[in-house]
Amino acid sequence: MIFSTSQLRPRSRQLLSEFGLIEVSADDKVLATCEFLVAWPSKADKGLLTKMESLVAVQSLRAGVNGIAFEALRPGIRVFSNAGAFSGPVAEGAWGLILGLAKGANVRNRMVIPRLLDGRTLLVLGCGGIGSEIARIGKTAFSMYTIGVSRSFKSPVLFDEKRPMSDLGEVIGRADVIADSLPLTVATSATLRYDVLKMMKQEVILVNVGRAETIDEASIARILSERPETRFGTDVFWREGGRESFDSPLWELPNFAGTFHTGPGVGNEEALGRAELAAVANIRRFILTGDAANEINRNDYLP
């Protein structure tokens, strides 16, 4: 039996119905018998996870699984992210921020001196599905030289240089554009602190489509105030009280651009439906074969 915290679209439902599927809500007794959970992870699911005594595996509908209430998840329960499902839309969103900042699109009250991208150096932090797609666009559209800094590389061929995370300080100063698509783990939290950020070129464009907390909020605010030529855009915002808060003082800065975590396709039924289907197909594969893509190591996430 599968429990899904949200109502699934017909095509997704069809893929799971043969195993028994309950959506949105269920009696505690029924929950105790469900072996599989499909969910948009939330720390608020702590109670739910405790009730699911037969739980074998969790399939996230989200690419990032940092929101899972790992503290309530018994050891041995397998966890699958939906990595890759949003790569195309999120990478397009990253380029929306990069080009928006480079060209000053929609800055209503003043002329912004355009930055040229052709042939410049692009540094990608986190080279999974999203980071690789960001690199592909930079290479093909703007002939950019690409440096990837990552634990692993989904498409190594897209990177002119592949570097481990420990090399970040060595390469960050060479980039004209930096795209952060890091997941939020114990290892990536506050990767971009003041002392690292201050090694960036003055005229850099930095965007974040990973998780806000991979950048230290006070540090980026300080950098943007100190360096008017540095431009920063983000689709992801820091959490307050466990929830992402779009109410940020950064909006007041002229060298900042934001979108409202819409990168994965908020409100775009086509993008959301396609991503949901990818998650559902993955857990179906796990149920049928005992194997699936995007299994995560919970030790990366435990506090």
Next chain:
Amino acid sequence: MIFSTSQLRPRSRQLLSEFGLIEVSADDKVLATCEFLVAWPSKADKGLLTKMESLVAVQSLRAGVNGIAFEALRPGIRVFSNAGAFSGPVAEGAWGLILGLAKGANVRNRMVIPRLLDGRTLLVLGCGGIGSEIARIGKTAFSMYTIGVSRSFKSPVLFDEKRPMSDLGEVIGRADVIADSLPLTVATSATLRYDVLKMMKQEVILVNVGRAETIDEASIARILSERPETRFGTDVFWREGGRESFDSPLWELPNFAGTFHTGPGVGNEEALGRAELAAVANIRRFILTGDAANEINRNDYLP
């Protein structure tokens, strides 16, 4: 002898100095002996053109030559545009507007539902250097299906369909993104009037990096008011009293984005220097060989 209305950069000056070069201002007597004019065309040059009695050829530093005071230009004087010199920067600017509008980058007070570009249909109006470069980015970065509507095609291979201008009404309704890079000529003025614009998809993104007057201003304002899902961005603005005026009521509309004619690289010394060098190399070629690129037919521009 060559007269340049602006001071040229050292590398440009070097290419022309052997022929005799006077910059910025000159006696009427000297002007009367100059055979070549290098200028950012302006209707205010009418007096200058009248004084240049020996004029053989005009080299524009601008890509578009619609600003030349053709009425003061004696028949037989050859005119060369600087087409292509700004293609890269202007195409990047076009994509800044397209992606800015698609993703809502920098719209500070509200969430914008993102549009996906991958696999969508891109219609390019005017398929010279800029239009071809816009198509190339759409094809390579976002796997877009490209339709070109143009009198001629600089890079035919970049267009899945090549259509004459007379086919515009037939294809405009198929496009998810429309990029206007038309020059302003007798034939292109107000190409996009209300009756043509209303054939566009409701959810289209239209951008203009050609000349503002290829779109009828009242018509686009009406379309944007009537159709909140239609998004329009422009780098070029309509002229008032002969000068481009950025003071437009369109800025008040939520489905509008603008840049301040910065596409060609305003304030970006690298882009401007490179474009100047291209123009200067072209007129040098004409002086040495009697032939050069980008010769325009003044009949396209006469009222």
